[in-house]
Amino acid sequence: MTAPALQTTRRCPYAPPDEHTRIRDSDSGISQVTLPSGQVAWAMGRLEHIRAMLTDPRFSSDRRHPNFPRFTREQPAFDLMRPSLIQLDPPDHGPARKAVVGEFTVRRMAGLRPRIQQIVGEHIDALLAGPRPTDLVQALSLPVPSLVICEQLGVPYGDHEFFQRNSSALLSRTTTPEGRRQAVTNLRDYLRELIAAKTADPADDLLGRQLAQGSDPEDVLSLAFLLLIAGHETTANMISLGVVTLLERPGELAALREDPARTLPAIEELLRVYTIAEFANSRVAIEDVEIGGVTIRAGDPVLALSNAANHDPSAFDEAEEIKLDRGARNHVAFGFGIHQCLGQNLARMELQIVFDTLFRRIPTLRLATPADALPYKNDAFVYGIHELPVTWEDPA
Amino acid sequence: MTEIVADAGRCVGAGQCVLTDPDAFDQSDEDGTVVLLQAVPADDEALKRAQIAVEICPSRALSLTD
Numbered sequence: 001m002t003a004p005a006l007q008t009t010r011r012c013p014y015a016p017p018d019e020h021t022r023i024r025d026s027d028s029g030i031s032q033v034t035l036p037s038g039q040v041a042w043a044m045g046r047l048e049h050i051r052a053m054l055t056d057p058r059f060s061s062d063r064r065h066p067n068f069p070r071f072t073r074e075q076p077a078f079d080l081m082r083p084s085l086i087q088l089d090p091p092d093h094g095p096a097r098k099a100v101v102g103e104f105t106v107r108r109m110a111g112l113r114p115r116i117q118q119i120v121g122e123h124i125d126a127l128l129a130g131p132r133p134t135d136l137v138q139a140l141s142l143p144v145p146s147l148v149i150c151e152q153l154g155v156p157y158g159d160h161e162f163f164q165r166n167s168s169a170l171l172s173r174t175t176t177p178e179g180r181r182q183a184v185t186n187l188r189d190y191l192r193e194l195i196a197a198k199t200a201d202p203a204d205d206l207l208g209r210q211l212a213q214g215s216d217p218e219d220v221l222s223l224a225f226l227l228l229i230a231g232h233e234t235t236a237n238m239i240s241l242g243v244v245t246l247l248e249r250p251g252e253l254a255a256l257r258e259d260p261a262r263t264l265p266a267i268e269e270l271l272r273v274y275t276i277a278e279f280a281n282s283r284v285a286i287e288d289v290e291i292g293g294v295t296i297r298a299g300d301p302v303l304a305l306s307n308a309a310n311h312d313p314s315a316f317d318e319a320e321e322i323k324l325d326r327g328a329r330n331h332v333a334f335g336f337g338i339h340q341c342l343g344q345n346l347a348r349m350e351l352q353i354v355f356d357t358l359f360r361r362i363p364t365l366r367l368a369t370p371a372d373a374l375p376y377k378n379d380a381f382v383y384g385i386h387e388l389p390v391t392w393e394d395p396a
Numbered sequence: 397m398t399e400i401v402a403d404a405g406r407c408v409g410a411g412q413c414v415l416t417d418p419d420a421f422d423q424s425d426e427d428g429t430v431v432l433l434q435a436v437p438a439d440d441e442a443l444k445r446a447q448i449a450v451e452i453c454p455s456r457a458l459s460l461t462d
Contacts, residue, residue, distance in 0.1 A: 098427040101429075105424075105425070
């Protein structure tokens with residue numbers, strides 16, 4: 001029997017495709033699907049199984065493995081760059097992650113707060129001074145995280161249109177293989193030149209400090225590429241999706257505005273229900289492993305249906321409901337295991353500052369297009385909204 | 397007496413424990429790995445936070461003794 005093709009279109013912006021829910025709720029919680037590459041992969045939909053898989057060293061993150069799950073027809077362009085953190089297994093992964101994770105501690109992130117607050121404030125000033133309605137994606141959601149990651153890495157923000165164009169091409173499901181390869185090449189060449197300049201003239205920024213501590217420039221290049229792509233679109237998409245969700249729930253938004261302590265739990269719930277990078281938790285088995293009564297053979301590709309798992313009724317009460325005060329942090333929106341998102345605490349802080357500041361500064365903010373008519377990104381590897389028209393009233 | 401055990405060798409510096417209880421956990425400035433500030437939870441609330449930290453630690457670097 002041929003395995004059915006993997007579905008990727010969500011039933012609604014925060015509900016996984018019915019197929020994912022069916023797999024999760026089946027007896028084993030695991031089933032085979034055919035990926036766009038033609039590979040047949042195991043898809044697992046339960047939170048418990050996914051957490052077990054992502055903490056089991058018998059599953060590899062090596063994207064060069066011929067059976068690693070692929071969501072495009074072409075082989076990724078491995079010849080263009082060295083493997084980055086997310087592609088490394090133990091024992092190579094630990095030292096590589098520890099060489100950079102000190103840049104992302106909770107304390108270091110708190111140190112960035114004043115600057116991020118300033119960036120958000122300036123963008124809201126500009127928004128208020130501009131025309132109505134306006135696209136919040138271009139006015140706020142994208143530029144804030146882009147500017148933050150550029151400053152942190154030491155990448156000139158003046159070049160952000162170039163990054164935006166190339167990272168969008170990379171993340172779109174509709175880009176041709178040649179187009180994707182070109183986008184990676186463009187970003188790589190740009191970053192390689194930047195890193196060469198920093199090698200010659202050391203800078204006190206993340207990339208400069210990696211070079212100063214003796215990291216190989218080609219490894220710094222792979223790291224820069226990863227952080228730039230990961231820090232660019234993901235937070236932007238969560239800002240847009242979060243704003244829509246909060247505007248659609250005026251009672252809860254009012255409660256949030258009254259009590260900023262409610263914002264962080266609300267962010268966890270938004271992360272859970274949207275799970276925007278839902279297919280990032282893919283692996284390939286390198287030994288035989290039994291999970292959920294199913295034997296996964298060495299060499300089998302494995303896919304975590306992370307969004308279905310984050311709506312798993314055995315892990316979350318009334319899992320289908322958005323409860324902004326739920327406060328559950330056992331979701332896998334940032335992944336799980338040794339590869340869990342390096343920038344998660346930066347993302348949380350950016351979202352917190354944006355939501356708190358935006359709704360305080362513009363209490364009359366509203367959607368200029370109904371939520372169900374917005375252009376959601378069913379065509380991208382990271383879920384989000386392409387355009388978010390908003391408007392507001394003049395201050396009384 | 398229940399005690400928190402932290403394995404900095406397994407830790408990947410995600411900082412989830414610090415978010416859960418900054419009085420019990422910190423991160424090294426050098427490599428971001430866990431630093432235990434308070435190994436013995438002071439009360440039931442602190443114990444509950446420790447249990448959450450153990451559950452959500454992505455690298456399974458935390459455990460509780462009986």
